[in-house]
Amino acid sequence: MNSDEQRRQARSARHYLFDGPLTRRLQITIALAARALEFPTAMVNILDEDFAHTISLVGAGDLAASPREGAMCDTTVRSGRPLIVADAAADARFADVPAVAAGALGSYVGVPLTGRESLVVGTICVIDVRSHQVDEGQVQRLVEFGKVVEDQLDLMRRLREHRTAGTVAAAELATAIRTGQIVPWYQPIIELGTGAIVGFEALARWQHPSGQLEEPGVFVPLAEDSDLIIDLDLMVMRQALTDLNQWQRHQPGTRMSVNLSARHFGRSEGLPQIHSVALDAGVAPEQIDLELTETIPLITDTTSNSSVTRLREQGFRVWLDDFGTGWSSLEHLIRLPVDGIKIDRVVALALGTHIGNAVTRAVTGLASEMGLITTIEGVETHRHATIAHQLGCDYAQGYLWSRPLPAAAVDAAMASA
Structure with a gap:
């Protein structure tokens, strides 16, 4: 992804930076995704130029924004393909990520979320502090949950736009x-x-x-x-x-x-x-x-x-x-x-x-x-x-x-x- 593509991607992503009641429906979807894949934590992240914004989260922590650079979700967004990291500490791409080095992130599975402009705007991902083997069927299941999240994000965007258009x-x-x-x-x-x-x-x-x-x-x-x-x-x-x-x-x-x-x-x-x-x-x-x-x-x-x-x-x-x-x-x-x-x-x-x-x-x-x-x-x-x-x-x-x-x-x- 070159700089122009990233700017277009970030502009599209900003349409999906929601908070409050609009994101409540996402909670049940990602909670089911986490339990279905047998991971303790799931989240929806939206990525703009500089940050990965967590807009929905179950399992651990609080909603927050973290630097985009070096994040696993950044790799998922840039590639536009599912990313499976079974053992983050043993993966040269991510071993130096602070959360991995601190032992707070051991495994990750993320799939890209596409917005209305046909650009990848973020991810739905599941994480564990431990290493975690994942099979192809589980990845495909997360892809299907991602389709539901895309529909829900588009619905939330339309609700906000309709209220603005009046x-x-x-x-x-x-x-x-x-x-x-x-x-x-x-x-x-x-x-x-x-x-x-x-x-x-x-x-x-x-x-x-x-x-x-x-x-x-x-x-x-x-x-x-x-x-x-x-x-x-x-x-x-x-x-x-x-x-x-x-x-x-x-x-x-x-x-x-x-x-x-x-x-x-x-x-x-x-x-x-x-x-x-x-x-x-x-x-x-x-x-x-x-x-x-x-x-x-x-x-x-x-x-x-x-x-x-x-x-x-x-x-x-x-x-x-x-x-x-x-x-x-x-x-x-x-x-x-x-x-x-x-x-x-x-x-x-x-x-x-x-x-x-x-x-x-x-x-x-x-x-x-x-x-x-x-x-x-x-x-x-x-x-x-x-x-x-x-x-x-x-x-x-x-x-x-x-x-x-x-x-x-x-x-x-x-x-x-």
Whole structure:
């Protein structure tokens, strides 16, 4: 990396120097990464020209900035490839690094994190004071955790940018919702016991007039910062249920899952609107799953409790989404009378390790005790699907079966089934 490349890299990296509440979600991801690789410490570091800034850390120490020069993360960023140092004291490249010489750093595994400008901006790494052998499978697992961290960093960046951009960005999104540019794509939901498709999750996409397609991480955070999320939810739900009505002619038992913000609960017309959308589409509420998102805190007072109860009385099934990655998930589960839990894809990444299996088993065991059903998201291998089923998951979704598809692709598949 020459000086010009390093300056470009540093400019990109500065977009990801967060602190405070924005970085809280990273904690669970890197904690799972550390336990899955059997290392005591994990961190996310962002590197500018002079320093490696630790923005998230579990296992030891405090958040801090340290000189970039000579750091193992600097080598990882410069190469753009995973770096494995099994015994730092015996590695001529790093034996003189102060932490290594002092016996505070014995082994390191780091993988690069790429930012929006397609430049490496930092690393996710795990460290141990002792030497530590690592196999190829563990490195690949850390790469997968790195992809999740990249998504989370981009989400945090977009949240900050949207708040800075203010009314201009909000007005553009409001126009997109009003003119039908927000459309649902669909990911199949699989019954693990049979391998059958039992339904689809509707996932918002922004179809620009130019043909450009944007995924929800680009615009949903802006919507969730305001009541625009209400209009967006209803727009996606309306189209998704219209599509479902057509698909049920070929597969009558097919279900539809749609995301629902807690903001609907604070409006007198909120629940009647949701029920009306279902009736207008000709779909029975009994065939609809409403997934309560945790991107904004759920209201856990009597209003939310009564709202969930009313939705269930109307026939809807209500789920807690992203379970296992939000600090308040257990509180929500205790307070809200839901039907099911969706286990976050970060947990799926750790399947097959002691910690991943333990977390999944704990969630499914709790669900079973409470009479709830479970879906695990982000399943990408047959091995993980088998483990998830053995650990008690009822349903799953992920790239193993399909990426999200436009309605036309599902239409064709349903018609030929």
